[in-house]
Amino acid sequence: MTSKAEFLSNIASRLGRERVTTPPPRTVKGVPDFWRQYSLSLAERVELFGEELEKLGGNAEVYHSLEQLHAGLNQLLDELKPGSIMTWDDDVMQSWQLQSVLAPHHVLVNDGSNFIQAAEQCMIGITGVDYAIANTGTLVLCTNREKMRSASLLPMVHIALVRAEQIKTRMGEVLENFSSFQALDAPSSIHFISGPSRSSDIENDLSIGVHGPVAVHVLVLT
Amino acid sequence: MSDSAGTTLTERSQHALQDDFLRAAVKFTTERLRGRKTDSTNDLGNWEEWRERGKQIRAHTIAHLDYYLDQFTTQVERAGGKVHFAKDGAEAVAIALEIAQQKNAQSVVKSKSMVSEELHINHHFGEHGIECIETDLGEYIVQLAHEMPSHIIIPAIHMNRHQIAELFSSESGEQLSSETSVLAGFARRKLREKFMQADIGMTGCNFAIAESGSVVLFSNEGNGRMVTTLPKTHIVMMGMERIIPTWEDLEVMANLLPRSATGQKLTVYLSAMTGPRRQMELDGAEDMHIIILDNGRSNQLGSPEFQEILHCIRCGACLNVCPVYRHIGGHAYGSVYPGPIGAVLTPLLNPEDEQIQELSYASSLCGACYDACPVKIPLHDMLVHLRRKKVEAGRTSRWERLAFRGFAAAFGSSKRYRLAMNTARALQKVTVKDGSRMSGFLDMAPLIKGWHEHRALPYSEGKSFRDSWQDLQQELRSAPAQGSPADGSKEGEK
Numbered sequence: 001m002t003s004k005a006e007f008l009s010n011i012a013s014r015l016g017r018e019r020v021t022t023p024p025p026r027t028v029k030g031v032p033d034f035w036r037q038y039s040l041s042l043a044e045r046v047e048l049f050g051e052e053l054e055k056l057g058g059n060a061e062v063y064h065s066l067e068q069l070h071a072g073l074n075q076l077l078d079e080l081k082p083g084s085i086m087t088w089d090d091d092v093m094q095s096w097q098l099q100s101v102l103a104p105h106h107v108l109v110n111d112g113s114n115f116i117q118a119a120e121q122c123m124i125g126i127t128g129v130d131y132a133i134a135n136t137g138t139l140v141l142c143t144n145r146e147k148m149r150s151a152s153l154l155p156m157v158h159i160a161l162v163r164a165e166q167i168k169t170r171m172g173e174v175l176e177n178f179s180s181f182q183a184l185d186a187p188s189s190i191h192f193i194s195g196p197s198r199s200s201d202i203e204n205d206l207s208i209g210v211h212g213p214v215a216v217h218v219l220v221l222t
Numbered sequence: 223m224s225d226s227a228g229t230t231l232t233e234r235s236q237h238a239l240q241d242d243f244l245r246a247a248v249k250f251t252t253e254r255l256r257g258r259k260t261d262s263t264n265d266l267g268n269w270e271e272w273r274e275r276g277k278q279i280r281a282h283t284i285a286h287l288d289y290y291l292d293q294f295t296t297q298v299e300r301a302g303g304k305v306h307f308a309k310d311g312a313e314a315v316a317i318a319l320e321i322a323q324q325k326n327a328q329s330v331v332k333s334k335s336m337v338s339e340e341l342h343i344n345h346h347f348g349e350h351g352i353e354c355i356e357t358d359l360g361e362y363i364v365q366l367a368h369e370m371p372s373h374i375i376i377p378a379i380h381m382n383r384h385q386i387a388e389l390f391s392s393e394s395g396e397q398l399s400s401e402t403s404v405l406a407g408f409a410r411r412k413l414r415e416k417f418m419q420a421d422i423g424m425t426g427c428n429f430a431i432a433e434s435g436s437v438v439l440f441s442n443e444g445n446g447r448m449v450t451t452l453p454k455t456h457i458v459m460m461g462m463e464r465i466i467p468t469w470e471d472l473e474v475m476a477n478l479l480p481r482s483a484t485g486q487k488l489t490v491y492l493s494a495m496t497g498p499r500r501q502m503e504l505d506g507a508e509d510m511h512i513i514i515l516d517n518g519r520s521n522q523l524g525s526p527e528f529q530e531i532l533h534c535i536r537c538g539a540c541l542n543v544c545p546v547y548r549h550i551g552g553h554a555y556g557s558v559y560p561g562p563i564g565a566v567l568t569p570l571l572n573p574e575d576e577q578i579q580e581l582s583y584a585s586s587l588c589g590a591c592y593d594a595c596p597v598k599i600p601l602h603d604m605l606v607h608l609r610r611k612k613v614e615a616g617r618t619s620r621w622e623r624l625a626f627r628g629f630a631a632a633f634g635s636s637k638r639y640r641l642a643m644n645t646a647r648a649l650q651k652v653t654v655k656d657g658s659r660m661s662g663f664l665d666m667a668p669l670i671k672g673w674h675e676h677r678a679l680p681y682s683e684g685k686s687f688r689d690s691w692q693d694l695q696q697e698l699r700s701a702p703a704q705g706s707p708a709d710g711s712k713e714g715e716k
Contacts, residue, residue: 001317004295007307007462007516011288014523020289028278030470031477032271056490115504116452120418136488145502149451153444171476171488175469181434181496183300188500189450190436192492197444199406200484201360201376203383204251207406210359211413212444212491 031172038135038170045134045167046220052137056195057208058216060137062164069221070101073159076217077105080157082123084108090146092128096161110148125151125213126159130190131174132167132218138194139218140174142187149189158193158213164222231580234554244380248372248551251379252542258485259539259594266481276478276597279471280533287523287532290432290465291514297435301497303510311341314515318343318424318457321511322352325455327421331413333439333446334358335426336374336536337459337515339558340571343424354424355416357445359409366393372552372560374538375483380551413445423449423507427460428535429475430512433468436496437512440479440489447491456498456507460514463532475535478596482537518571527607531566533597540591540601546584555581562591566604576617582608643686 012019030036040048050060063069077085086108087093108118127147131140139160143149152158168174171192178186197212208214238244263269283290295305308314322330330347332338332354344354344365356365360377364370366389371377378386387400390408398404425446429438437458439446450456466475480486499506522528541547541561552560557568557578565581572578582605589602612618632642 002307002309002313002516004292004305004307007309007514008288008292010309010516010520011291011462011523014520015285015288016524020286021292022289024282024286024289026282026467028275028282029468031473032268032275034268034271035473035477052487110504112504116418119505120414138488143503143506144500145504148504149447150505153447153451170473172470172473175473178434178469181469183297183435183496184302184500186301186434186436186496188301188495188497188503188506190494190496191447192488194488194490194492197442197490199359199443201358201363201378202386202402202405203247204254204376204379205383205402207359207402210406210410210443210445211357211417211448 035170036172040134040169042164042167042222045169046164046222048134049132049137049167049218049220052134053195053216053218054137056137057198058137058195058218060218060220062220062222064222066097066221069161069219070098072219073098073101076159076219077101077124080124082106082157084118084122085124085126086110086119086122086151086155087126088128088147088151090128090144093146093161096128098126110146116150119148119150119154122155124157124159125153125155126161127151129160129162129166131177132162133169133171133174133192134167135170136194138171138192139216141191141193143189143191144187149191152191152193153212156209156213157215157217158196159217159219162218162220164220167220228577229556230577231554231556231584234556235550235584238550238554241380243382244372244551245549247379247382248548251373251376252548255375255484255538256542256594259482259542260485262481262485262487266477272474272477273596273598275474276535277533279466279474280535280597281530283465283467284463284523284529284532287463287465290467291462294430294432294435294465295512295514297433298497298510298512299435301435302500303435303497303512306511306513307516308513309516311515311517314341314459314513314517315343315346317513318459319346319350319352321455321457322347322422323350325421325509327352327455329353329355329416329420330422330424330457331355331357331416331420331445331449331453332361332424333426333441333449334361335424335459336558337426337461338424339371340517341459341515343459355413355420357413357417357443357449358441359406359443359445362409362413363389366390370553370558373541374536374552374560374563375541380553414448417445417448417452420449420453422455422457423453424457424459425449427458427464427512428479429472430460430465431467431469431472431494432465434496436469436494438472438492438494440492442486442490444491447493450493450495450507451505454508456495456510458510458512460512462514462516462519463534479535479537482535482539482594482596518573521573522570528566528570528604530599531563531570531604533599534563534567535597536563537596539594539596543590543594545586545588545590550584555584557581562601562605566601566608569608579608579612579617582612640688643688647686 053060084106129139130142196216199207199210306317347354356362363378372380383400391398428440480489498510547561555564565584569579585605591601
């Protein structure tokens with residue numbers, strides 16, 4: 001087994017110098033300036049987000065009140081007729097007040113026992129988001145116990161609830177929030193999701209929903 | 223890492239050129255990916271500035287690789303992950319096996335990892351009774367077919383849907399139609415069972431973020447997420463060079479990689495894992511191991527000619543523009559990494575493999591690979607450097623050495639040059655008639671036979687320019703001053 005010290009010393013000696021142990025100065029970091037300046041208004045971001053998501057085979061609807069959003073979600077659930085639903089259950093999710101919408105449905109209780117097996121059986125996963133990105137129609141989901149990875153991955157359908165202010169223009173604005181993370185501060189996983197899963201591996205023919213969700217529905221509240 | 227199994231590049235190419243389906247598939251795929259890259263990069267705009275940015279970031283990182291690897295691994299350990307350093311393939315395999323055996327693992331689900339193919343992990347695990355299942359749809363297909371992938375990004379382009387339907391039918395025990403949705407549906411169901419039951423999830427690493435100890439995976443199908451959500455143990459196979467300093471730099475790579483690979487603005491999933499699941503979390507790996515592999519990479523550090531090869535972000539754009547790859551496909555290269563990147567990387571990582579050094583000749587030196595590379599790696603220059611090394615090592619054919627000695631002799635003095643040219647003109651009469659080639663003894667001449675089979679030498683009547691020069695000089699001296707036409711007509715009238 002090669003030790004870390006050996007491995008790193010080998011690198012330094014190949015580069016013809018001693019080990020570097022302090023942050024090396026950088027003149028070029030991150031994106032070009034013209035890209036940093038790329039910034040849209042809230043209304044533009046909401047619109048662009050929807051357009052980009054539709055191009056990817058996803059679905060976005062914009063609502064102007066929580067009641068309207070609930071009605072929209074109700075309608076969607078009626079169409080999908082799910083067996084079981086799993087949801088995030090952090091404080092933010094509570095703030096969406098989905099109790100009445102979800103009441104008639106079977107919702108998985110995340111108590112840990114056989115969680116994965118149960119989650120795998122769910123047809124729909126409902127989550128919030130931490131951020132969204134207009135430029136690429138992307139949802140950004142940070143994981144913790146209440147915001148479990150499986151909800152946006154295992155079920156056939158992923159429904160995401162987004163507040164318009166969460167939508168940024170470009171990815172860099174989201175990444176800024178992660179720069180302060182040090183090891184355990186960082187979420188165990190962060191997922192940037194742009195539409196339903198896809199593959200073109202069979203004769204270059206597009207397939208949707210290969211391993212991840214077949215459908216992604218985003219409900220935006222402005 | 224080279225899987226040429228005693229064949230030569232020429233033999234494998236000839237074989238590939240007989241396969242009509244392969245040729246059509248490679249042509250279609252490369253044109254499509256190339257076209258999509260162009261559309262997507264035009265759409266983004268300022269592509270050259272993005273490329274330069276990518277190059278700078280990669281160059282800075284590699285020039286300080288010890289610092290960033292140190293930072294990365296320290297952070298990984300703080301986040302609860304475990305790090306292993308492997309100087310070569312054998313060590314990496316041993317480490318992976320030990321982890322698997324500690325866990326009493328019986329099955330491993332894998333998402334795409336070129337490093338794991340470089341190490342033939344599936345084969346080694348198989349020998350120890352541990353099943354490795356590829357879950358990237360294209361990789362799953364080639365695995366069932368017991369073949370090697372033929373393209374970095376779309377591994378099964380060499381297979382048609384009927385072949386795939388046959389494979390899946392025999393795997394499932396029922397007859398499946400060859401419709402894409404049926405085949406993809408089978409793969410989804412089958413692989414889902416595997417994801418749920420597997421003991422270990424193995425991935426590669428597109429980028430490792432040094433500042434937080436995060437492993438970033440780009441994927442479209444969701445298998446990268448599945449193998450890092452369901453199995454209890456996650457093993458990351460990481461080439462030592464796959465690192466970037468900060469989250470901020472990820473935005474650059476997120477714009478360069480998907481557009482260069484498939485023309486997408488972003489892959490469907492971009493996932494960043496920092497250590498295993500936290501306490502109390504319900505899903506995700508409980509244990510994360512990162513195996514950092516050298517295997518000849520560090521030998522390129524400090525080399526002004528080859529260090530930049532470590533900048534590669536494995537997008538496959540060079541494959542899609544290469545006139546050689548576009549005709550022969552990936553298998554003809556006989557190595558895990560095909561195309562221009564493979565033609566440079568494989569000889570460099572396998573300096574003791576004499577046969578594989580010939581890969582630097584799988585090129586017309588057109589330079590399209592350099593133009594296509596999102597981080598501006600001068601692959602075309604490297605191919606020439608590799609050829610030079612081969613010559614310096616004396617590893618060229620006797621005929622080639624003789625030919626160049628003859629060249630040096632003939633062109634070494636103007637008298638010998640003129641004699642050679644005049645002789646050649648006389649000889650031409652034997653091979654060219656009325657402007658078209660004649661078959662004759664040159665078809666069997668060594669060294670030029672390959673060239674001569676498909677081309678005619680240019681044939682000229684009359685004197686050569688050199689021989690005519692004396693008379694031409696006279697003409698020039700007695701010609702009227704510049705500006706007035708010699709025949710006395712006015713300008714503009716002709």
